[in-house]
Amino acid sequence: MRTPGLVFALALDASIMLASCASPANPPGPEDSAVEEPSEVEEVTDHREPRMPQASAVFDSPWPTDFLRQELSDTALAKTNTYIDDRVAVAGPASVEMVFQETIDEWHWGWTTDLAKLSVQTFSDYPVPDPLFIIGSEQQFMIDELENRGRIYMGSLTRS
Numbered sequence: 024m025r026t027p028g029l030v031f032a033l034a035l036d037a038s039i040m041l042a043s044c045a046s047p048a049n050p051p052g053p054e055d056s057a058v059e060e061p062s063e064v065e066e067v068t069d070h071r072e073p074r075m076p077q078a079s080a081v082f083d084s085p086w087p088t089d090f091l092r093q094e095l096s097d098t099a100l101a102k103t104n105t106y107i108d109d110r111v112a113v114a115g116p117a118s119v120e121m122v123f124q125e126t127i128d129e130w131h132w133g134w135t136t137d138l139a140k141l142s143v144q145t146f147s148d149y150p151v152p153d154p155l156f157i158i159g160s161e162q163q164f165m166i167d168e169l170e171n172r173g174r175i176y177m178g179s180l181t182r183s
Contacts, residue, residue, distance in 0.1 A: 119153060120155045124160055
């Protein structure tokens with residue numbers, strides 16, 4: 024039979040353990056921090072050359088079964104890079120028509136245009152002259168641009 028003192032001691036011990044897990048009444052806030060925030064944003068530059076993946080010799084055999092995940096990834100990237108480089112060399116320069124919604128920061132315009140040109144050069148043997156790329160943050164903007172250019176009929180993209 025348990026004594027009341029033992030039950031009380033166990034209950035007190037459990038209460039102390041639970042209380043130590045609880046958050047403090049006044050948790051430290053940002054104003055309590057000893058670390059000073061920089062007043063200006065510093066530009067971070069990394070002058071390392073990008074690592075170019077290399078195809079692994081493991082994949083010279085038709086059905087390899089013993090390879091590392093990194094070897095698989097690097098080989099796939101190396102073969103993709105070679106494929107894209109070969110396609111771009113054959114396709115020549117690409118011309119695209121780009122339309123950006125004003126909500127898209129101009130910083131994105133250059134790399135997005137480069138990516139669109141690369142897509143046109145790489146993935147089609149039958150390029151469309153001056154394909155249209157509409158980059159926006161709202162669906163209605165893109166629908167309006169297509170309608171204004173006569174690429175879709177009024178209301179063809181509305182839900183019924």
